[in-house]
Amino acid sequence: NAGVTQTPKFQVLKTGQSMTLQCAQDMNHEYMSWYRQDPGMGLRLIHYSVGAGITDQGEVPNGYNVSRSTTEDFPLRLLSAAPSQTSVYFCASSSHRGRGATEAFFGQGTRLTVV
Amino acid sequence: TQLLEQSPQFLSIQEGENLTVYCNSSSVFSSLQWYRQEPGEGPVLLVTVVTGGEVKKLKRLTFQFGDARKDSSLHITAAQPGDTGLYLCAGDVDSNYQLIWGAGTKLIIKP
Numbered sequence: 018n019a020g021v022t023q024t025p026k027f028q029v030l031k032t033g034q035s036m037t038l039q040c041a042q043d044m045n046h047e048y049m050s051w052y053r054q055d056p057g058m059g060l061r062l063i064h065y066s067v068g069a070g071i072t073d074q075g076e077v078p079n080g081y082n083v084s085r086s087t088t089e090d091f092p093l094r095l096l097s098a099a100p101s102q103t104s105v106y107f108c109a110s111s112s113h114r115g116r117g118a119t120e121a122f123f124g125q126g127t128r129l130t131v132v
Numbered sequence: 133t134q135l136l137e138q139s140p141q142f143l144s145i146q147e148g149e150n151l152t153v154y155c156n157s158s159s160v161f162s163s164l165q166w167y168r169q170e171p172g173e174g175p176v177l178l179v180t181v182v183t184g185g186e187v188k189k190l191k192r193l194t195f196q197f198g199d200a201r202k203d204s205s206l207h208i209t210a211a212q213p214g215d216t217g218l219y220l221c222a223g224d225v226d227s228n229y230q231l232i233w234g235a236g237t238k239l240i241i242k243p
Binding site: 050062113119 | 141162163165167172173174175176177180182220222224229230231233234235236
């Protein structure tokens with residue numbers, strides 16, 4: 018079972034460059050999200066989507082765009098990379114496991130360095 | 133602002149010892165999950181607790197949800213090097229898919 022697939026696993030960008038982090042899930046989940054993980058700060062929500070065509074901002078959305086044209090795919094775009102965006106990025110899709118309990122399934126992450 | 137505070141932030145112990153990790157909040161959660169993350173990987177769900185006072189066991193790991201559904205604990209008995217990792221708790225406030233995350237406990241078990 019593939020679950021959540023993220024690409025690339027590693028990326029180095031120069032300041033000002035743009036790029037797209039890809040995320041695909043095969044579990045038919047409606048809810049998908051992007052997080053960044055920095056040391057000592059846990060997971061911070063960047064953007065999320067509750068279904069195809071619907072996206073919204075999370076806690077730290079500045080400098081990032083998302084779109085959701087299909088249930089399966091949820092790419093994250095960095096518009097003009099900055100050193101502050103050096104981080105590990107995780108895509109997740111979520112299900113409700115009865116009684117409304119949300120459970121998240123994560124990709125392997127993308128380690129991004131902006132120089 | 134809803135917060136989940138995890139303690140300790142870091143724990144390094146010898147193989148065979150017992151340990152407890154705590155996850156506390158002033159908010160009430162409809163459910164709470166524990167995840168384990170290994171280096172270079174994404175978090176993996178270990179358990180979900182939904183009822184106040186609920187206790188779940190996963191081999192040597194015991195998870196408890198507080199009676200008031202504001203806190204949770206993870207107890208590991210006879211820790212092994214394979215238990216090494218980052219343990220994250222996440223709370224579900226109103227089942228709208230958005231989880232509140234703790235900062236994590238980095239656990240190292242030395243052989």
